[in-house]
Amino acid sequence: MSATKTTPAFLAAARREPAGHTPVWFMRQAGRYLPEYRAIRERHSLLEICRQPEIAAEVTLQPVRRLGVDAAILFADILLPLIPMGLDLAFVKGEGPAIRNPVRTSFDVGRLASVDVADALAPVMETVRLVRGALDDQVPLIGFAGAPFTVASYAIEGGPSRHFLETKRMMYHEPATWNALMERLVRVLGDYLTAQVEAGAQALQVFDSWVGALGPDDYRRYVLPWSRRLFQRLQPLGVPTIHFGVETTALLELMREAGGDVIGLDWRVQLDEAWVWIGEDRGVQGNLDPVALFAPLSELESRVREILRCAAGRPGHIFNLGHGILPDTPIDQVRAVVDLVHELTST
Amino acid sequence: MSATKTTPAFLAAARREPAGHTPVWFMRQAGRYLPEYRAIRERHSLLEICRQPEIAAEVTLQPVRRLGVDAAILFADILLPLIPMGLDLAFVKGEGPAIRNPVRTSFDVGRLASVDVADALAPVMETVRLVRGALDDQVPLIGFAGAPFTVASYAIEGGPSRHFLETKRMMYHEPATWNALMERLVRVLGDYLTAQVEAGAQALQVFDSWVGALGPDDYRRYVLPWSRRLFQRLQPLGVPTIHFGVETTALLELMREAGGDVIGLDWRVQLDEAWVWIGEDRGVQGNLDPVALFAPLSELESRVREILRCAAGRPGHIFNLGHGILPDTPIDQVRAVVDLVHELTST
Numbered sequence: 001m002s003a004t005k006t007t008p009a010f011l012a013a014a015r016r017e018p019a020g021h022t023p024v025w026f027m028r029q030a031g032r033y034l035p036e037y038r039a040i041r042e043r044h045s046l047l048e049i050c051r052q053p054e055i056a057a058e059v060t061l062q063p064v065r066r067l068g069v070d071a072a073i074l075f076a077d078i079l080l081p082l083i084p085m086g087l088d089l090a091f092v093k094g095e096g097p098a099i100r101n102p103v104r105t106s107f108d109v110g111r112l113a114s115v116d117v118a119d120a121l122a123p124v125m126e127t128v129r130l131v132r133g134a135l136d137d138q139v140p141l142i143g144f145a146g147a148p149f150t151v152a153s154y155a156i157e158g159g160p161s162r163h164f165l166e167t168k169r170m171m172y173h174e175p176a177t178w179n180a181l182m183e184r185l186v187r188v189l190g191d192y193l194t195a196q197v198e199a200g201a202q203a204l205q206v207f208d209s210w211v212g213a214l215g216p217d218d219y220r221r222y223v224l225p226w227s228r229r230l231f232q233r234l235q236p237l238g239v240p241t242i243h244f245g246v247e248t249t250a251l252l253e254l255m256r257e258a259g260g261d262v263i264g265l266d267w268r269v270q271l272d273e274a275w276v277w278i279g280e281d282r283g284v285q286g287n288l289d290p291v292a293l294f295a296p297l298s299e300l301e302s303r304v305r306e307i308l309r310c311a312a313g314r315p316g317h318i319f320n321l322g323h324g325i326l327p328d329t330p331i332d333q334v335r336a337v338v339d340l341v342h343e344l345t346s347t
Numbered sequence: 348m349s350a351t352k353t354t355p356a357f358l359a360a361a362r363r364e365p366a367g368h369t370p371v372w373f374m375r376q377a378g379r380y381l382p383e384y385r386a387i388r389e390r391h392s393l394l395e396i397c398r399q400p401e402i403a404a405e406v407t408l409q410p411v412r413r414l415g416v417d418a419a420i421l422f423a424d425i426l427l428p429l430i431p432m433g434l435d436l437a438f439v440k441g442e443g444p445a446i447r448n449p450v451r452t453s454f455d456v457g458r459l460a461s462v463d464v465a466d467a468l469a470p471v472m473e474t475v476r477l478v479r480g481a482l483d484d485q486v487p488l489i490g491f492a493g494a495p496f497t498v499a500s501y502a503i504e505g506g507p508s509r510h511f512l513e514t515k516r517m518m519y520h521e522p523a524t525w526n527a528l529m530e531r532l533v534r535v536l537g538d539y540l541t542a543q544v545e546a547g548a549q550a551l552q553v554f555d556s557w558v559g560a561l562g563p564d565d566y567r568r569y570v571l572p573w574s575r576r577l578f579q580r581l582q583p584l585g586v587p588t589i590h591f592g593v594e595t596t597a598l599l600e601l602m603r604e605a606g607g608d609v610i611g612l613d614w615r616v617q618l619d620e621a622w623v624w625i626g627e628d629r630g631v632q633g634n635l636d637p638v639a640l641f642a643p644l645s646e647l648e649s650r651v652r653e654i655l656r657c658a659a660g661r662p663g664h665i666f667n668l669g670h671g672i673l674p675d676t677p678i679d680q681v682r683a684v685v686d687l688v689h690e691l692t693s694t
Contacts, residue, residue, distance in 0.1 A: 163637070163638060163673060164638065165638055165641065165673065168636075168638040168639075168641070168642075169638075169641055169642075172639075172641070172642035172643060172646050173642070173643060212594075212615065214615075215614045215615055215616075215617070215636055215669075216615075216616075216617055217617075217650075217653065218636075247559075247594050247615065249596035249597045249615070249616075250596045250615050250616045250617070250620075251615075267562045268559065268561075268562055268563075268594065268596070268597050268598075269562070269563075269596075269597045270562070270563055270564075270597070273597075289515075289562055289565075290510070291510060291511065291512055291515040291516075292515075292519075294512065294515070294516055294519070295515075295516075295519035295520070296519060296520060299519050303564075306564065322562075326510060326512065
């Protein structure tokens, strides 16, 4: 037990080692449901926060203080690397990200800037350093990036998409252009994640949030080789990696093949079944429905218990939501989940 | 072979009988991708068309003439039954349906009108009769309704939803109110589908389009009993039923349990794997990605072949998309799919 006392629970679980208790953190744990975050957002835009390390660090630390979670996750946006590549990104109130010069042709891919992303996004690396300096040893910092598909989909669509029509159109009509774009993104995202680890990130999550829009054949052909290349690039960094997406029930085995020490699950799938498909040599993260945080406490608790029952105390489970915390989520309920997971799993 | 000559291919396949060829139709085959439909929509709103049987019949028949599909599907909207129940429904350009008095409380459920839906939606039944009179014997008419969950979600949210927060909130906080609403909807939707069959509909599709927002436990608890009750109500009508939803990979076995002679698949799942989960005693419908209709013809064809390969010529496959046709879909590509499916599967 002495090893688990010094290894933070989150890192132990990410390596499928006994962890003392099941670690828990929440996607978007730094976000609008926290009044202290809203107070900062009143004065600063999302991009301003990302560019000001002191503020980004403060926002990263807020949920750690408030909730007692087992990991911090860097406050940033998956689209940041597109800015130094030459895309004109803005966040439009109520509509999310908007890119005014989306990538649609091989010419567009060709004019993407070759960029030293560690340099161009130096404030992110400084945020990592500041957060690491402020965090307790038992609370590791997770760095992150979007996966090549999800970042490409924003670059191509120019914003959030329902049908991913332009993205798929490029795949099907211009596979060479698609491949060129993916190659560029793998390189930049690999550099970006490497720089985060060099700055102090102790684990990495790769968000392929929208890859569930693809059928398995498309995933295998257009995504898997590039995601695999990214994960291969991350392996020598020596930090555990988490590979996450939503609506991925039919893709979990392929995502496992692409890489990741831990596969993130959304709430659409039962955790124990998913773990069988993924295989026992990987960890799993998840998978409470974010809307369950709006349920009566007794109902919420029974859902937490059910997820822990599915995980059956096996090393390698990191408790999380199946997607990000929603803006109006009651904080007390979030705290209750942290406490309950700790209470029920402490050995 | 004489039986299959007189039974239309669509009806034979829906009953898992040899069908002469794999039947094909498309969800939203009557829609904006057809210029003749757009011409009518320039003069009439969606609700106007639904209320004028001659126009609704014409719109229903347009794709049958244009594409040579094996079935017609009634032109209507899944939310129509909510109107006589007292909900103030409008279609807002670019935003979809909007209900100005959504159902949020037990009081709201209580004030829903008890309605003779066959009478209140008499124009729909008249449309069914007109279409049946105009259709060739080999092209059956599919009637349809929304499933209780999907209709309830619109009634509660007041329009399309991303997180189904209010719907789940009612389930979790007010299960009695939820059950009362589902009971009302099952009755009205059962009456509505019965009236369609009495008017001449030869098969029924139940659209639980958004049920994939739920995890399996929620489906089992809040949806399955009501969907099952609806399908039990439909059984004595003697027409085949299709049970469809999207993002349902993890729910297919439960949907099968709820009912339906044929289970509709979206494109996220491989058809042969899904058919194993669903069981050989049911048919399957699907499952081309609607965006594949924008691919180069050779690519589109190889995808059609792959789906047919997965179906392996087993009786009980109805070819369709995994969701509705998108507005800008090229008609030639849609026609090409019909022709290819017929060509490759004719015995």
